[in-house]
Amino acid sequence: NAGVTQTPKFQVLKTGQSMTLQCAQDMNHNSMYWYRQDPGMGLRLIYYSASEGTTDKGEVPNGYNVSRLNKREFSLRLESAAPSQTSVYFCASSEGRTGEAFFGQGTRLTVV
Amino acid sequence: KNQVEQSPQSLIILEGKNCTLQCNYTVSPFSNLRWYKQDTGRGPVSLTIMTFSENTKSNGRYTATLDADTKQSSLHITASQLSDSASYICVVSAKGNTDKLIFGTGTRLQVFP
Numbered sequence: 001n002a003g004v005t006q007t008p009k010f011q012v013l014k015t016g017q018s019m020t021l022q023c024a025q026d027m028n029h030n031s032m033y034w035y036r037q038d039p040g041m042g043l044r045l046i047y048y049s050a051s052e053g054t055t056d057k058g059e060v061p062n063g064y065n066v067s068r069l070n071k072r073e074f075s076l077r078l079e080s081a082a083p084s085q086t087s088v089y090f091c092a093s094s095e096g097r098t099g100e101a102f103f104g105q106g107t108r109l110t111v112v
Numbered sequence: 113k114n115q116v117e118q119s120p121q122s123l124i125i126l127e128g129k130n131c132t133l134q135c136n137y138t139v140s141p142f143s144n145l146r147w148y149k150q151d152t153g154r155g156p157v158s159l160t161i162m163t164f165s166e167n168t169k170s171n172g173r174y175t176a177t178l179d180a181d182t183k184q185s186s187l188h189i190t191a192s193q194l195s196d197s198a199s200y201i202c203v204v205s206a207k208g209n210t211d212k213l214i215f216g217t218g219t220r221l222q223v224f225p
Contacts, residue, residue: 004155042116042201042216042218043201043213043215044215045212048212058212059212090156100161101146101158102158103156106155
């Protein structure tokens, strides 16, 4: 039982490059989330998906797109990376709106 | 504005000692409050979840308290171990908006032998 799996763990991009962060969960959870964590700040929600086929913007969605491919997978895409997107990205899932949230191990992204 | 504030920002204690971390929030209407432990380079892991009606919850050596009237919570760690070295994050969700969690910036705890 792997829980929430994110790939890659580390990535360096040049400004303007694109990439997709992958996330998969094996707990049959309906809700999935993407957060970013920056020094001195709490985790901030980028996008979330309450169920398969639905997505919604969080606090800091600009510069990102998401796809809820199926119940297991929720990907985050950076179309044109900017240095301000240098951060640690976490995917999470939960069963319903009040359930405990389980987090992946994070992706450390550096944009130069 | 919904906010979660934690204190202290960082804390150093000796192994075997107890400590208490604080969390104040202004989230309204309140749904639940969670404490997470985040080891360096890892994702947060849930320690406790408390709803409005719960004022104490324990998970091993971790005990969380909640005072919904004063909008304060604390996390007490008993007989600390080296493995307790981590960031502890207080997270609050608002009723009717529980897909959106509001995170504190965390308390960085270091336990030395």
